[in-house]
Amino acid sequence: MKLYIAEKQGVAQDIANALTDGKASKKNGFFECGNDKVTWCIGHLLKSIEPEGYNPSYKQWKQQDLPLNLFPLRYEIIPNKADHTRIVLDLIKEADEIVHGGDPDDEGQLLVDELLLFAGYTKPVQRVFISDNTPNAVKKSLANLKDNRDFFGVYEKTYARSAGDLLYGLSMSRAYTIAAQANGYQGVLSVGRVQTPILGLIVRRWLANQAHTSSFFYTLDGSFTLGGNTFTARLKPSEDLSRDDKGRVIDKAAIGLVGDRCKGQAATVRDCAIKEKETTPPLPFNLIKLQQHMNKRFGLTAAQTLEITQALREKYKAITYNRSDCNYLSDEQFADAPNILAALKEKPEFMHVATEPGVKSKAFDDSKISAHTAIIPTINVPDVSALSDLEAKVYQAIARQYLVQFMRNKKYLEATGAVDVAGEVFTYKAKTTVDPGFEILLKGSSSEDKEEKDDSSDEDEVATAFESVSELKSGDSGSCRETSLAEKKTTPPALFTEATLLAALVRIADFVSDPVIKKLLKDKDRDNEAEHGGIGTSATRSAIIETLKKRNFITLDKSKIIPTETGIALFNALPEIATQPDMTALWSEQQTLIEQGSLSVDDFISKLMAFLSEQVSQVDVGEIKGEHKPREGGLPRLESPCPSCGKEIVISAKTFACTGCSFKVWTTIADKKITTNQVETLIKKGKTAEIKGFVSKKSGKTFSAMLILQDKTTGNVSFEFSPKK
Numbered sequence: 001m002k003l004y005i006a007e008k009q010g011v012a013q014d015i016a017n018a019l020t021d022g023k024a025s026k027k028n029g030f031f032e033c034g035n036d037k038v039t040w041c042i043g044h045l046l047k048s049i050e051p052e053g054y055n056p057s058y059k060q061w062k063q064q065d066l067p068l069n070l071f072p073l074r075y076e077i078i079p080n081k082a083d084h085t086r087i088v089l090d091l092i093k094e095a096d097e098i099v100h101g102g103d104p105d106d107e108g109q110l111l112v113d114e115l116l117l118f119a120g121y122t123k124p125v126q127r128v129f130i131s132d133n134t135p136n137a138v139k140k141s142l143a144n145l146k147d148n149r150d151f152f153g154v155y156e157k158t159y160a161r162s163a164g165d166l167l168y169g170l171s172m173s174r175a176y177t178i179a180a181q182a183n184g185y186q187g188v189l190s191v192g193r194v195q196t197p198i199l200g201l202i203v204r205r206w207l208a209n210q211a212h213t214s215s216f217f218y219t220l221d222g223s224f225t226l227g228g229n230t231f232t233a234r235l236k237p238s239e240d241l242s243r244d245d246k247g248r249v250i251d252k253a254a255i256g257l258v259g260d261r262c263k264g265q266a267a268t269v270r271d272c273a274i275k276e277k278e279t280t281p282p283l284p285f286n287l288i289k290l291q292q293h294m295n296k297r298f299g300l301t302a303a304q305t306l307e308i309t310q311a312l313r314e315k316y317k318a319i320t321y322n323r324s325d326c327n328y329l330s331d332e333q334f335a336d337a338p339n340i341l342a343a344l345k346e347k348p349e350f351m352h353v354a355t356e357p358g359v360k361s362k363a364f365d366d367s368k369i370s371a372h373t374a375i376i377p378t379i380n381v382p383d384v385s386a387l388s389d390l391e392a393k394v395y396q397a398i399a400r401q402y403l404v405q406f407m408r409n410k411k412y413l414e415a416t417g418a419v420d421v422a423g424e425v426f427t428y429k430a431k432t433t434v435d436p437g438f439e440i441l442l443k444g445s446s447s448e449d450k451e452e453k454d455d456s457s458d459e460d461e462v463a464t465a466f467e468s469v470s471e472l473k474s475g476d477s478g479s480c481r482e483t484s485l486a487e488k489k490t491t492p493p494a495l496f497t498e499a500t501l502l503a504a505l506v507r508i509a510d511f512v513s514d515p516v517i518k519k520l521l522k523d524k525d526r527d528n529e530a531e532h533g534g535i536g537t538s539a540t541r542s543a544i545i546e547t548l549k550k551r552n553f554i555t556l557d558k559s560k561i562i563p564t565e566t567g568i569a570l571f572n573a574l575p576e577i578a579t580q581p582d583m584t585a586l587w588s589e590q591q592t593l594i595e596q597g598s599l600s601v602d603d604f605i606s607k608l609m610a611f612l613s614e615q616v617s618q619v620d621v622g623e624i625k626g627e628h629k630p631r632e633g634g635l636p637r638l639e640s641p642c643p644s645c646g647k648e649i650v651i652s653a654k655t656f657a658c659t660g661c662s663f664k665v666w667t668t669i670a671d672k673k674i675t676t677n678q679v680e681t682l683i684k685k686g687k688t689a690e691i692k693g694f695v696s697k698k699s700g701k702t703f704s705a706m707l708i709l710q711d712k713t714t715g716n717v718s719f720e721f722s723p724k725k
Helices: 009-020 079-094 106-119 135-142 148-182 195-211 252-262 287-298 302-314 331-345 389-406 498-506 515-524 541-550 565-573 582-596 601-616 676-685
Strands: 002-006 030-033 036-040 046-048 075-077 097-101 125-127 216-226 229-235 266-279 410-421 424-435 477-489 554-557 560-563 649-651 655-658 664-666 691-695 702-709 717-720
Touching: 002 009, 002 079, 009 030, 009 036, 009 097, 009 135, 036 079, 046 106, 075 079, 079 106, 097 106, 106 148, 125 148, 135 331, 148 582, 148 601, 195 498, 195 541, 195 560, 195 565, 216 252, 216 266, 216 410, 216 424, 252 424, 252 477, 287 302, 287 389, 287 498, 302 389, 302 541, 331 389, 498 541, 515 582, 541 554, 560 565, 582 601, 676 702
Parallel strands: 002 036, 002 097, 097 125
Antiparallel strands: 030 036, 046 075, 216 229, 216 477, 229 424, 266 410, 266 477, 410 424, 554 560, 649 655, 655 664, 691 702, 702 717
16 A cells, blocks of 8 residues: 655645546545545654653752753654544555655645654655645646655754754743742743844844934925926935945034035936826735734734634635745746636626636746645635635735736836036936736735835935926026925834734845855845745744743834843843844754764754853843732733822833823923833932933934923923033
């Protein structure tokens, strides 16, 4: 008997259908296909035994037992999957030959291989790679089996990472928890190779936001009359003007003189052009892009979106594999598209969509498919009215993103040019839409990425009407009628939302300053178009964010992610290597060597244990003492009670606000961020020490002052200045 073992039941069904032309017989836990059988896993069916199974001493958390020695891994059946696992193990014992049908990625290789090793299977094993689940594609894959021994290196490198994560996570979590609990802390301080760098990213962004000191920069726009048209263009600053590291002019007087010099002077157009341009539809969703879209549009958490897609996939059979990290589709899926489009257009929500016969977007590209294809609708189009409100929103977003693959590109004209006046150069850019194409469907719900703004985005583009510049020609002359000087204030780095955090995790290498680590992270993802030096996976990131919430390391203030005092204190207590993605980068390099056979798993673990021995011996939990447990809602509290009613004061991004009355102190006063300690002092003593960095609204100059609690009922404050020397 030949046994096929798929990673998921849906793939097992596809294999069985391909083997029997849809005539397979479903039994308890497998499909019968003549003399052969097809079964499936439900994620991992095995897990490492509990630490005390390796050593009874590990049942108690003790410093002297660290780091934990849990290698080689010893497995047991996951209890809630026991019935199905025993069916699979019995089938393995019966099989004369096995076809390994795990997903075509590292984890898919590990998931089935660990089961075969656990069962002690020694007969031939072949490997099938199925990334496209259309019937013809599955048949082609089954006709192209490989020897599973050729992929033992992939199993070993993934096994090494799995073992390393267990050793690192349990040992470091115990080390910091033991030390913190000795100081009175109530709770667990979890540390992980992926979890903790994500916390580090959040804390660093929060600290940068809090430490930001506003400064001013200036832009100069000119109003020009040329060739019978009046339009606005912006000064391109010359090298003579003082600029900051973002290239923004910071000398108000100097740029003002430029404006005075240009006003009323002759002006000439040069380098003007009008180009026909097109924008292609955004690619279909992968999980991360879908989670970002749903968070930005409807405020859903990443975990909520994942849960909804799970229901759409399993309960309604309405979408393809939902945990995909791929944005591309296969040529086989293009061949299947007419049937899916017809099914969608039977529903009133999509009847009006004007898809074009023969249109094939760039999403259909076999060469860019990874372990899975993008998330798209299946032929089983549900009645949207039968879905919950959120299920309908997620499904419709997936469907729209699929439908635009068969719509025209957006076409527009872009006019650009430069104007010379009094030795200075002003530039303009204007656009007009010729054919909105796919944007008709996505208008108001576009999922195209808008990269999160930092303070390099403070300088917006000047608005110029296309009609006013469309007829300009090089050499046209006229005059600069007016100039307008604008003063703008820099803004702090934006706090993360779940959408922008997910975007950052895909490209965490961009936040790394060490060039070696940055390169290793980029190299790790060089064959994955959806990742750009990322950390975590599509399947794990939402769960890690939820863990950070549950541990009271982060909280949400509206949509903004804010680290709690515990999260910041843990960040400060940990060595930098733990809060940066360095370990993911370094492990990736070593796992490549393991896959190639130049480094053994034993040597990798031996080096890791030596590193951990050093780390757990140097634990210092610093400020982590007997903090309170997280309250309902998760927002941190001040130690001091409200001076008006005695209730607790919650800390949010904008205020220190009482839970029982109207007492409130703003976190930013005169452009200066006020710290928790300063507010504690203000409440306890009625007055702070001298604080530097306040900014006068009138003069724009900085000043130092003490804050006085002027009204204990409202929280209103005033300034007190030190006597002049």
